[in-house]
Each structure stands twice: as structure tokens, then as C-alpha cells.
Amino acid sequence: MIARRLIAAAALLMLTLAAGRAAACSVTRDYVRPSNFELVAMADAIVVATAEGALAPSGRQGMPEGVRFRVTATLKGAPPETVETAFAAIGQPVASDPTDLAAANAEAYAGPCSRMTYARGGAYVLFLARDDKGALRVIGIPFSRTSEDYLGEASAWIRTIRLYLDVQRDGDPMAQLTRLETLRGELLARGDALSKAQAADILDHLTSRSPWKPTAFLIQTYEALERGETPRYPLRGPEANKELGEAQALTEAMFGREDGPFGRAEQMNSVLQALVLGEHPGAGPFFDRLVASPTLTAGQLGAAIRWQAGNGRLRRAYDLIGDKALGLMIGLDPEATARLIADIASAMQGEAWEDGKEAWHADPVVAAGWPRLAMRIDRHQRLVLGQDRSIGFSGVLEALRPADYRADPEITLRLAEDYDEAVEAWALAQLKAPPHKPAADAEEDDEEGEADNPDRLPIRVLTSSWAEDRNTALVGLFCQGGARRRLVIAGLGEAGDDLAVDLLARFAAFKPLSDDDRDTLVDALGRIYARERAQSGGGLFASDGDDVLALLIKVQRKERPEDAKALPCAR
DSSP: OOOHHHHHHOOOOEEOOOSSSOOOOOOOOOOOOOHHHHHHHHEEEEEEEEEEEEOOOOTTTTOEEEEEEEEEEEEESOOSSEEEEEEEEOOOOOOOOOOSSSSGGGGGGGGSSSOOEEEOOOOOEEEEEEESSSSSEEEOOOOOSEEOOOOTSSSHHHHHHHHHHHTTTTTHHHHHHHHHHHHHHHHHHHHHHHHHHHHHHHHHHHHHHOSSSSSHHHHHHHHHTTTTOOOOOOOOOGGGSSSSSHHHHHHHHHOOOOOOOOOHHHHHHHHHHHHSSOOGGGGGGHHHHHHTTTTTOHHHHHHHHHHHHHTHHHHHHHHHHIIIIIIHHTTTTTHHHHHHHHHHHHHOOSSSSBOOOOOOOOGHHHHHHHHHHHHHHHHHHHHHHOOSOOOHHHHHHHHHHHHSSSGGGHHHHHHTTTTTTHHHHHHHTTTSSOOOOOOTOOGGGGGGGGOTTTTTHHHHHHOOOTTTTTTHHHHHHHHHHHHHHHHHHHHHHHHOGGGGGHHHHHTOOOOOOOHHHHHHHHHHHHHHHHHHHHTTSSSSSOOHHHHHHHHEEETTTOOOOSSSSOOOOOO
């Protein structure tokens, strides 16, 4: 159970860089590669098996279907005669290194972070876990030795697996750690190449604070760090949990990712993540102590909220959000704010939804209060982080959907941002009516009464949405001129990003713009440019806003963009 849960939590981010083979792979920042000792423990079965052939195609275009193996020997468990692995193919694989216990087969550092190619008739050591239907499948944990070449009973890998199986006959996890400590000293004393490799592999296990570690071991580590002491075994750094080399560097450059120093605070956070992601039901008193501390941090609170929600205490998690998280958010820097809100969202959404519903539906008290509380958090994160960096709370929007969309504009606009078709259809229907005419006594400085214009909300819905015919509708509204034209431009400025700039460029090229139209366009482009600059954090998909600025300067100078597609407005 824990293996399946944590495999899902790895949340792989795959990146295909060239035609044909996938060339790079990355995982979330919090991912911890299990040690070889943990792989042996988590496997429901470990076998030696021969690759017989590819599975029959199922219709997926461009994806390998899988490989069928015949089991020839069993090291652990009671497997069937044949097993399968998905997303793999028969081909010419790169051979495993017979002496290296630290690294997986080279294919585990590309594509889906797991080996994909096997030779017909080749023998392999496979680590198997049961899927949701009870079938044994090759474990697909990133960068792990779950499908290495079989190189004989005397090989380093087979001898290490059998060594770990022997240690694991003692079912007490803390006793296993003690045995491994002793064993490591004995191996170092022997001094031969295999013993040194096995001692290094044991050290890798002891220095890892993964979700598979015993609860007591994780808490002892945290408390030592909390006191400013060095744990019995220092924590290995995050570099051990990801693909190394040029592919990793390229991935980090493209996505603007870079690991900072693995200092005491980061180490403590890694232990909290392990307690949250693993099965640690006995950690309740530890988290209760943390949340009662007057020095409670955002990281501690976020972990406590997630642990409570993941261990059958959803209402306690909800109370912590209302009683502590909202107050703690005030004054947090943007990164800490984003992390705490991500923890809150994870806790309330849950990992296993029932009947398509997020976890907060399971408790009637939480179900009644969470939607409005979520919107308070959403408001705060938009102020601190901006719309583009904010985490979606789409699961609560349906519970807050107003019968009259005008009665709650905030929820109406949030539904539009969430691509809600019903709200988009409502907006389009509202705008089929003739344009609103302001009262004769409307204030001149009120943009012809546009602030109270009933067209404002449906137009703002369209500028926030991604309806299929959105741009066509916006162009039509622009062509009507007057207040609707300025409301369209202003709405794109409020909700748009660099993707809206092409449409604004078409508007800027429209010859009969009034001074009011042009002023509104300058303001809209200025808003988009400010957001683009504030959010240009590096990486492949970051925008520096230069295109927006260039257009803004043209509009201010009353120059027309040369390449903008003409509008179908009647002249």
C-alpha cells in the first residue's frame, strides 16, 4: 500500500527533448529516492525472469505497450509464472553495470524515469508490487534498481538482495537499523570490493530520511536537528534523489529550478515531508507538540495539517487552517506563503477521492465551512502571489456557485477562470442584448458610468475564460464601440497575460480609436506588462514582457502595429 501511495506522490514531470527517444526526466523537489534496502522491503515479490516478448498493442499511438516475462526463480514472495510491465518494449537495451550498486540501469535516467527496453530472451531481476487490481507489476519508482540485468547468483546485486532479505527477517524496523549499523562495520573491516560497495549502500540507506523510514527514527532525527545537534547519521542531500549530469542541468535551466543549500532548516523540512508522505500513524503527539509551540513555522504547520488530514483527522486539519494558518500567513514571504497554501490544498483535496469528490466532503462540518474558508485563502494568495502563481481551489467552486451570477461576482469570475462552460454561456447570452446606455446624469469621470455598467461582469467573464469562441465574441464587442469596447480592453488588462497581447495588438491597429479607447489600451497593456515582469522568474516558459512593452510604447506614440491582423469591424 505504501509503495503505491508514494509512487503516485512522486508526481513525475517527463520532458521529451528530441524526436524518438526521451532524453531527460525530473521529479518533484520533495521526491526521495528509496534506498536499495527499502526497495527490497517494499517489493511484494522479487524474481529472476526472462523477457519473452512484447504485449499486444492496445491502440495507444506512439507508446510501447509492455513486456511479458516468464519467472525462472524467486527471491521473495509468491509470484505467478508470468508477469508483465507496462510502457516497455523489446529492443537492444544498455547493459547494467555488474559492480555498481549505487546507480540504476542507464534507462532509469530518461523518459519515464524507469527502464523501458529489454532484450528478448534476456534475464532480469525484477522488483514487483501489486497494482490496484492485485496484479504484480514491475515497480516504477524513479532512478531505482527495480529491473536490472541478471548476472548470476554470485553477482553483487543478487548477493546484496539476499543480504537485505536476511536482515529483514527481524520485523522490527528499528532493530533492522541497528543490525545494518553493525553489518556496515563488519563489511568495511573485510575491505574487498563487494564489501566496500555494500557498506556504501548501507550508508546510503542510513543517511536517507525517506517516507519508508521508521517513525521513531524520523522523529529522533528531527529532534536532534531541532536541538542544533548532528543526527546519528547526517542526512544525504537532494542530489541523491534526482537524475544527475547534463540532462538534469538542462531540465533545471528550462524550468528555472535550482536547489539551494541543504542546511538544517531544509533537512528538518525533509523529515517532516517523510512523516507526511509515509504511513506514520504514531506521529500524532509529535505534530501536536509542533503546533502548540509559540515558534511554529509555516513549514511545520503545513506538514501538521497534511498529516492530520492523511491520518483520519480531517476536522482537526480544518481547525488548524482556520485557527492558525490564516493568521500565520500575514507577513510570510511569497515562497513560504505558496508552500503553506499548497500544503493546505493538498490536505483538503486528499489523495484518494471517493465518487469524484475531494476529501473535504467526507466531514459534514468541514464540508459546510471549507468552501468559504478556501476563498479567503484564495483572496490572500492572489494579493501576495498574483493570479498566475496562485493554486487553484476549483473543487470548492461548485459548492459556491450562485443561482444568480450577478449576486456573487467574485465566484462568478473564479468559475470563468476555471473554464466553466455554464458561466461562459451565461455571459454570451447577456451580451446579446443591446449595449447598456449610461444615465444622462452619469459622471464624466466615471468612464460613462462603466463601473456600474451591467455589461461589465459578463465581459469580464469572457476576458477571464478560455471559451472556444471567446476571441470572436470579444472582437464583436470591441467593434460595437463605446463603453463595451473599453470594457473589453480593460477586462483583458485585468485578466489577460502575454497570450492576450495579440488581440490587444489588433485593437491597437484599429484606425478609428478614440482618445478614451487609447488611454484604456495603455492602461491594460501597462497592467499586463507589470504582471509579466513580476512573474519573470527564469526558465523556458518565463516571459520578460518585452513584447508587451514594445506594443505599449507604440500605443502611447499613437503608432499602429504593422503585422496585426485586421479586425472585421464595419467602417
